[in-house]
Amino acid sequence: MKRIVRLLAWLYPSSWRKRYGTEFDDLLEDTTLSARDSFDVFWGALKMQMTTWTFGRITLACAVAGMLVAAVVSFVLPVHYLSQATLIVTPADESTRGLPNNLMERSIFNREVLASLIQAHSLYPRERTRVPLDVVIDKMKSNIQVVSILPASPGNGGTLTFAIRFDYPDRYVAQQINGELLTRLIEGNLHAQRDSHWTFYVPANPSLPAWPAPPNRTRFAAVGLFAGLLAGLTLAGVTKSRSSTIVLR
């Protein structure tokens, strides 16, 4: 413990160490040190650094620290896999142009459909032990994406191209469930042929993701930078106002 605390003592500003370093080391030598003392010395060094740093330096250091913490968090987050299928939807005539939103809602985002999928495939086992099924369904909803990747235009006769994605911690399950979602969508279209007239074509079946989907690290870093900046401004303000109060007293 003594060695760790001695190392932590080197975190004090060099100007401080020049003046107090020898006697501080003597004090550490005399004292029986605990883990609490190592935190105390670390915290003391940090505070001492803050008093010698300028406002801008504190802010900058906190912003960089925030960004680094966010970057580390983005790397230690649990992995998840994104399976993707492509679906081309062609309306039978001009009158049925537009997004088949109702169909999507009925076939993919329907709570009963999702509940049956969750139960049949034992999805989200950990969440199901902790929260009600309704919350798990909402989570599953948030893991499904239906994205228009090629919008309808007069040139392509109103054909729409969608990417259907499902995000899950297991890559095989991600693919399997994405396949189920696609099947339900196609079946839903067949059952609803009376009021909807779309032809579905699947050029790309649900993929088996080879690599985990990376979290949006740029966004993570940006959020970390912003949070660090705010924290830095606050800390610098507090530190500087305290030191000026002491001088004025």
Add this chain to the structure above:
Amino acid sequence: MMSDPTLLVLSSLAGGDKHGYAMMLDIERFAGVRLGPGTLYGAVTRLEELGWIRRVESKNRRQPYAITGAGRKYLHDQLANLGRVVRAGLRRLENA
């Protein structure tokens, strides 16, 4: 329990010149508070900057400190204030 390191260090030095380790032991004895090394030297640095304590020449390897006149006055004022609060609080507790 009093835990303000500034007052604790000044109170310790009011009883005579001491180096860091002696202050730590003294404070633990009279206040029941163990100041960590970082907290103690944070207070020592601040108090020396404020001119409330000063270094004392010593042949010993350890550096002793002494309370200055300004430090003594500050300590006196603070303890007097604290005493008023303590007395008022006790009186109110008795009357409640």
